[in-house]
Amino acid sequence: MTLKTRIIPCLDVKDGRVVKGVQFVDLIDAGDPVEAAIAYNAAGADELTFLDITASSDNRDTIFDVVARTAEHCFMPVTVGGGVRKVEDIRKLLLAGADKVAINTAAVNDPDFVARAADKFGDQCIVVSIDARRRQTRAPGQHNMDEWEIYTHGGRNPTGIDAVEFAARMVERGAGELLVTSMDRDGTKSGFDLELTRAIADSVHVPVIASGGVGSLDDLVDGVKKGHASAVLAASIFHFGTFTVGEAKDYMERHGIPMRRDSNAGEI
């Protein structure tokens, strides 16, 4: 018996609709995040993540409705990220039915926000989401070295902050989990940035979720075996039906990674 490695489909939600598109055959409305959540729940996903990328504050409340409707049907952990700036934002998401919140920009701007949030709601509820891009540095007389710089505002703003150092600081403040996304790899289908994932996973005691770049089932295996991630997050390979969650679990299991194979998702 061991803890199972988690597979986490991620849904990008804008104004209450899925934006990358989800192409399940059995969905009535492929743009409805709740339908997609129900389909993933039935398919054996271990958790779900919604990233709210709604730009206008007018439509921010749509995510609460999405989370609330999801909680009616899916009895599995749900994380919500995007636009989480205040303790009140977290409280509203939890009351709607979220289990964890992912904090990105606000964690960089005000690291104490993470500490306040963790004190109030518990470490287990606070995921710090780290968007990082590779950069090369060169100390005098040394070889070029790769490191990773974190970005905020959905990857638009560089910060000059080193990702591995930042990760350690966030865990000190009370982050219970880290969602590490390689911006170099995101959307490329060329696999996780395994060095980034491993550098962070090996330096903190909390679980790390690998994200950004999954194109094949081998990428998922590598994220765990080489990246040392506790969970893998993917969007398009599942949304576009390239692979089902079940196929991903079969494959990872064949490669020696323990998977949860409870036969179905709902009935008593």
Next chain:
Amino acid sequence: MSTVTIIDYGSGNLRSAHKAFERAARETGTGDTILVTDDVEAVRRADRIVLPGVGAFADCRAGLDAVTGMVEVLEERVIRGGVPFLGICVGMQLMATEGREKAVTKGLGWIPGSVVRLEPKGGLKVPHMGWNTLTFRQSHPLLQGIPDGETGLHAYFVHSYHLETERPETLIATADYGQQVTAIVGRDNMLGTQFHPEKSQTLGLRLIGNFLRWKP
């Protein structure tokens, strides 16, 4: 038809617990009314009582104490009245004699033992976060229809501390995570789960359904 109260003392994601209990009540056909409340009188009248809880032990204890009369009504109904009780996560940990998270804090003292930090071997991550199977240490009506062991169903855990029981007869189930982790404790009319049944899909809904039918 009976009433189940889920105690709201400012801790956690009560909507998902509410929805899971409603679903289980529908599917088991018990038709119970599920009430999320901080009203001491409603808890006094309840046929079944659920104490959820997330976050730190001391904060949850303080939150519970902040609702005037709640601890007293719990003692009255659960200990003296024999009302079926389910504690979830920190709600389960509060059943212990004391918590040793940050500071030493008194629990409800229903299950002799302490809540201590996990110390898994092999450099495993803390919190213990995710899906794990259970090993039943004894049979219990709330485990009916739930397979355990390697090929059994999974429960969703997320915690850094667990309840070390002093008396083996109160230990109902464990999980394996680089150490023996207490998963379920109980005695008489009370049960507590370290994992989240409301987040544990099939296993969780079955356990909640069993709780709704339980006649201790």
